[in-house]
Each structure stands twice: as C-alpha cells, then as structure tokens.
Amino acid sequence: MKMNYKLLEYVLNNSINGVVIVENDFSIKYMNKRAKEILELVDSYENHHLYEFFLLEELDKLERQGIDEFDKLHYKNKTLSVSTLLIDNLMGYSGKAYILQDISKYKNIVDQIDKYKELNKTLECIIHSSYDGIYVTDGQANTLMINSAYERITGIKAEEVLGRNMNDLVKEGLFSQSSSLLAIQERRQVTIRQLIKQSKEVLVTSTPVFFKNTITHVVTNVRDISELVDLKIELMDTKALNERYLTELEYIKSKLIDTPEIVVRDRNMYKVIEMSLRVARVDTTVLLNGETGVGKGELSKFIHKNSPRSKGCFVEVNCGAIPQNLIESELFGYEKGAFTGASSKGKIGLFELANNGTIFLDEISELSLDLQVKLLKIIEDKRVIRLGGNKSMPIDVRIIAATNKNIKEMVEKGKFRDDLYYRLNVVPIYIYALKERKDDIIPLSIKFLNDFNRKYNMDKKLAPSVLNKFLDYNWPGNVRELRNLIERIVVISSEKQINEDIIPEYIIKKDIKTQEDGGEYSSYKEGYEGMSLKMATQNFEAKLISHSIKKYGSIKEAAKHLDIDASTINRKLNKNRKK
Structure with missing residues (x-):
C-alpha cells in the first residue's frame, strides 16, 4: 500500500x-x-x-x-x-x-502537588504528635484517620476503625455513642463522655468542618478523663480524711477544754494527745516515757479522765519518793501487827484504794527487783495480798506507769525485770521534751502567768522580748522548770510588765552550752589552772553537787539526777565541810 x-x-x-x-x-x-x-x-x-x-x-x-x-x-x-x-x-x-x-506547565502542577504532599505530611506529623487523641471522619461519619495518641488513650488500633462508619462501630459496642454522628446531625460542636469497649471512659469533642455549607469532615478531640476521675476520687477521699482529722481535732480540743492543766499547740503533742485519747477508751496498761518535768502526771490524769474508769479513783504513787522499807506496805497494805510500828487496825493499800479506777506509778524504774516480782504477780493475777496477811483480794485496777529512764537499757543491765517491762510496755507513749515542742512554750508561759496572777491577785505581763528568750532556751527542766520560773518572776517583779532584767542570766545568755548546763556550768571551767587532776576533780564535784541541790531543791532529788545515792552526797558534803 x-x-x-x-x-x-x-x-x-x-x-x-x-x-x-x-x-x-x-x-x-x-x-x-x-x-x-x-x-x-x-x-x-x-x-x-x-x-x-x-x-x-x-x-x-x-x-x-x-x-x-x-x-x-x-x-x-x-x-x-x-x-x-x-x-x-x-x-x-x-x-x-x-x-x-x-512539560514545563505540568512541572508547576507537580511542584504544587509536592508542596501539598509535604504540607500533608507535616500536618500528619503534627496530628500524631498531639498528646490528645484525634479522630477524623468524613461528612458521612466514615473514619478517615486516627492518631497514635488516640490508640494509646483508647486501646483501639487504626486497623479496627479506618474506613468504617461510626453507626456500625456504635452498633458493635466499640463506642457507647458517637459525638461525630451528633455533630453531623446537629451541625455544631458537640462534647460528650464516651465509653470505649464498655470499660474506658473518655471526654470527646467533635467539631464539624464546613465547605460551602456542607460538612466535609468531623474532627474529634479525645481526652483520657480516667486520671481526672481518679484525682476526683482521691480529692474526695482527702476531703473526707481532712474532715475526719478536723472532727478528731475538735474532739481533742473539747477534751482539752475540760483539762486546763494540759496546754497543747505543738503538732507533735497533738499526736500524743490523740494517742492518749485512743488508749483511754480501752482498758490497757500504758507506759509514759519522757524527761523529768514534761507532764507525765498530767497526761496520766488526762487518760484516766477520758476512760470508762473516770468515775473511779485516780491514785498517784511516786515510787521514788517512798522509802524502800515502806513502799511495799504502802502499795499493798498490811494487816494489824504485820510489823513493828504497824497500825493496830491494819491499813488499806494503794492498789485496793484504786480498785475500779486507775493507779499511776510514777518513776516505776525506782522499784526494787523484789517489788517488781510482786507487782508483776498482781498484774497477772488481778489479786492483792496485804503484808502480813494470807487472804488474796480481787482488784480491778488499770495501771499507768511512767519513767524518765531508759527501762530497756535497765533490762539489759539486769536492773529491771524483762517480764514486768513487757507487761507495762503494752502501749508506750513518748512525751516530748519542751525543747522539742517549741510551739507550746508561749501558750504554757501565758497559762502559768494567768494562774499565778490569780493565785497572788496580780496583773503581771510578759514582755515580747522575754517570750523570745524563752523560745531560745532549751528548758532542761521542761514544763516544771518553766512553771517554777514564771512563779518566781511573777513574785519578785516590781513592775507590771516583766522585762529581761529580771530573767535569770543563764536564760538570757545565748551560748548553747550555757543553756544546756542551766547557766552556771560555764563557770566550772574556770579556776582550775595549776591544780592537780585530783584537786580539780574534787573541786568540780563539790560545785556540781551544790548546783544540783539548789536546782532540784533537795539532796534526794539531786542524788536521783546525778545517779548516785543520797548517802554519797551527804558523805562528800561532810568531807568538804571538814576541809
């Protein structure tokens, strides 16, 4: 062709x-x-x-x-x-x-397409970087995309929902309801609480996207509110706990109002009072620990007053103040003719006197080992035999013991029976020293000031600077020392306002060692140059004994705090007088 x-x-x-x-x-x-x-x-x-x-x-x-x-x-x-x-x-x-x-004109189109691809990729990265979950559908509620945060929050994987309609997903129970469907129906932004797979609760907000008055997409933001729910529950629990604490605090305050002898502002002491109130309700043995003068006696009365035994007798016994040869007859009583000098009628013991009530054994560590055995038997048998008698009598007594010594160390050294220690130490309560409860110093000072103003018909005031000095001082004698000092300055002050000039020098001084030693020990360091060790020791010993007698008011109390016998102090004093 x-x-x-x-x-x-x-x-x-x-x-x-x-x-x-x-x-x-x-x-x-x-x-x-x-x-x-x-x-x-x-x-x-x-x-x-x-x-x-x-x-x-x-x-x-x-x-x-x-x-x-x-x-x-x-x-x-x-x-x-x-x-x-x-x-x-x-x-x-x-x-x-x-x-x-x-293809030049097509190249511009390709460049535009590349730019759109890049923009789309950037937008996708932004969506996947969001901490909140994002769920996107078209205008007919068909799922187009979800981000990784949505998968993390809900536990739903992309392959479970992509391309699927929200109506079908709701029917299958994947969602309790769909905010995307609601947004399409109502043509507005919708926020609901949604249940995922009947277990996970989330907060979702769906926003319709319009083009020429037609909804083309619905963008849904998803937030995990399970943490918020947990926080709400925790907040409610905390609120309930605070209300309980407030109720307990008000209860403690109401009890303290009935016990004006006890003043509490310090947080540590509130815990002590709270523990004491709880212990008071149950009939158990209590062991109070704390330095001399912290208020063990007052706390024991507080426990008794708030116990079911409050209508019974409260009997206080200072085990260190009764001579050893009399303490057994005082505690357990005696029959007539039990010993030389005994009353012909006999005598009821303190345990019998405290029957159906409370007996407070202060300085329990001063009991001899023999008496410890008898006390243990009374606690276990709930019966007492008078000295010189043979008939045991049932007693119902609650025991509160107190000590300023470390009884556990005494047990280890064989000075206190371990079986009695464990019987007494059922509920131990430690009473803080005054230097450990600084918030109580000013309220106690004001209370004692008011007490002595009433007692002596005065109207004295404490200067703020004096109260500041009280706060700086360590109070080795604790509440008792503070009370005695307030009485002293109230009595000797000639002015209505008590200023620093009448406060003892050892309290005014800020030297920590001076405060700890009571204000006079610093002088003991001086004047020993040129002395032999023996002479310096004897000189210091004499000053220490003299200081202790002045501080504690008697040879017996001084001996107790120096941990020596009163006879030793008498012998050393006589020896110094002969010199």
Whole structure:
C-alpha cells in the first residue's frame, strides 16, 4: 500500500507533541509545526542541527539510554519530555525521530502537588504528635484517620476503625455513642463522655468542618478523663480524711477544754494527745516515757479522765519518793501487827484504794527487783495480798506507769525485770521534751502567768522580748522548770510588765552550752589552772553537787539526777565541810 505522505504530514503537524527527524550527525531533516513552536524556530529547519538547541551531553545521555525510553531535555526555560525511535524511509527519511513534549506547565502542577504532599505530611506529623487523641471522619461519619495518641488513650488500633462508619462501630459496642454522628446531625460542636469497649471512659469533642455549607469532615478531640476521675476520687477521699482529722481535732480540743492543766499547740503533742485519747477508751496498761518535768502526771490524769474508769479513783504513787522499807506496805497494805510500828487496825493499800479506777506509778524504774516480782504477780493475777496477811483480794485496777529512764537499757543491765517491762510496755507513749515542742512554750508561759496572777491577785505581763528568750532556751527542766520560773518572776517583779532584767542570766545568755548546763556550768571551767587532776576533780564535784541541790531543791532529788545515792552526797558534803 502506497503511503500518503501528505496525510502523514497533516497528522504530524496537528499533533500536540513535537516531532524532529535527524540523521546520525544530528542534522535536522524534518520538523513538524509543534516542534517549531517548542523550539521557537521561525525560519526553515533546513541546515539546522539538533545540538544547536540542546546540550551535546544531554543528547549523548539520551543516545546511551536507548530507543523508546523517556528522559528530559532542557531548552531555554523549558523542560521537555523526550523519547526516541528509529525510522526507516518515513516520508522519505531514515534516522531517528525525537518526540518532544513541553512539560514545563505540568512541572508547576507537580511542584504544587509536592508542596501539598509535604504540607500533608507535616500536618500528619503534627496530628500524631498531639498528646490528645484525634479522630477524623468524613461528612458521612466514615473514619478517615486516627492518631497514635488516640490508640494509646483508647486501646483501639487504626486497623479496627479506618474506613468504617461510626453507626456500625456504635452498633458493635466499640463506642457507647458517637459525638461525630451528633455533630453531623446537629451541625455544631458537640462534647460528650464516651465509653470505649464498655470499660474506658473518655471526654470527646467533635467539631464539624464546613465547605460551602456542607460538612466535609468531623474532627474529634479525645481526652483520657480516667486520671481526672481518679484525682476526683482521691480529692474526695482527702476531703473526707481532712474532715475526719478536723472532727478528731475538735474532739481533742473539747477534751482539752475540760483539762486546763494540759496546754497543747505543738503538732507533735497533738499526736500524743490523740494517742492518749485512743488508749483511754480501752482498758490497757500504758507506759509514759519522757524527761523529768514534761507532764507525765498530767497526761496520766488526762487518760484516766477520758476512760470508762473516770468515775473511779485516780491514785498517784511516786515510787521514788517512798522509802524502800515502806513502799511495799504502802502499795499493798498490811494487816494489824504485820510489823513493828504497824497500825493496830491494819491499813488499806494503794492498789485496793484504786480498785475500779486507775493507779499511776510514777518513776516505776525506782522499784526494787523484789517489788517488781510482786507487782508483776498482781498484774497477772488481778489479786492483792496485804503484808502480813494470807487472804488474796480481787482488784480491778488499770495501771499507768511512767519513767524518765531508759527501762530497756535497765533490762539489759539486769536492773529491771524483762517480764514486768513487757507487761507495762503494752502501749508506750513518748512525751516530748519542751525543747522539742517549741510551739507550746508561749501558750504554757501565758497559762502559768494567768494562774499565778490569780493565785497572788496580780496583773503581771510578759514582755515580747522575754517570750523570745524563752523560745531560745532549751528548758532542761521542761514544763516544771518553766512553771517554777514564771512563779518566781511573777513574785519578785516590781513592775507590771516583766522585762529581761529580771530573767535569770543563764536564760538570757545565748551560748548553747550555757543553756544546756542551766547557766552556771560555764563557770566550772574556770579556776582550775595549776591544780592537780585530783584537786580539780574534787573541786568540780563539790560545785556540781551544790548546783544540783539548789536546782532540784533537795539532796534526794539531786542524788536521783546525778545517779548516785543520797548517802554519797551527804558523805562528800561532810568531807568538804571538814576541809
């Protein structure tokens, strides 16, 4: 069949692609109309070569890639898509044909698409970086995407919901209800509490996205409120606990109002009072521990007063104040003629006297080992035998014991029976020293001041500077020392306001060692130069004994605090007098 060259040329000239036929030396043999437009050629293509329009290296690269493969060529500001094919006797020509297409305008579109892709990727990264869960549907509530936070919060994986409609997911029980559906129905932002898989509760807010008054998407924010619910429950528990503490505090205060002897402002002492009230309600043995003068006696009365035994007798016994040869008869009583000098009528013991009530054994550590055995038997048997008698009498007594010594150490040294210690130490209560409860110093000072003002019909006031000095002092004698000092300054002060000039020097001084030693020990360090060790020791010993007698008011009390016998003090005093 004979080729119609005119028809072929007509077709090529009306093609949207440029066609250029060249020989092996790149000389142009044919160029259609579109190719001239692309290459902006206005005159004849004859006597032109293809390398006049394109770089040789581009053409060489195209040659190396082979036939029927696409690549790009650049001409001026244009980017051309090009493919090659071999021709043989096409329109009388043989060689290669280059098919050109100007893709510059498409490149702008591609660049825009790339930008949109990049923007979409950035937006996706932002969505997945959100701490809150995000759930996106289209305008018909079909799930388009969820972020990783949504998976973390709800436990739902993307593959469970992507492409699925919210109506179906609600029917299957994955969600209790759908805020996306509500937002589409009501055409507004909707916030609901949603239950996930009947177990996880979340707060969701769905916002419809409009385009030309049509909802195209619904964006849902999801927040895990289980932590908020837990916090709410914890807050309610804390509130209930605070209310209980407040009730207990008010109860403690009401009890303290009935016990004006006890003044409490310090937090540590509130705990002591709280423990004492709890112990008071049950009939158990209590062991009070604390330094001399902290108020063990007052606390024992407080426990008795708030116990079921409050209508019974409260009997206080100072085990260290009764001579050893009399303490047994005092505690257990005696029958007539039990010993020389005994009453002909006999005598009821303190345990019998405290029957149906409380007996307070202060300084329990001063009891001899023999008496400890008898006391243990009374506690265990709940019966007492008078001295010189043989008839045991039942007793119902609560025992509160107190000590200023470490009884556990005494047990280890064999000075106190371990079985009695464990019987007494059922509920131990430690009463803080005054230096450990600074918040009580000023209230106690004011209480004692008011007490002695009433007692002596005075109207004295304490200067603020005096109270500040009281706060700085360590009070080795505790509440008893404070009470005695207040009485002293009230009595000797000639002015209505008590100022620093009447306060003892050892309290005014800020030297810590001076405070701890009671204000006079610092002077003991002086005046020993040139003395032998023996002479210095005797001199210091004499001053220490003298100071202790003055401080504690008697040889017996001084001996107790120096941990020696009263006879030893008498012997040393007599020895010093002879000198």
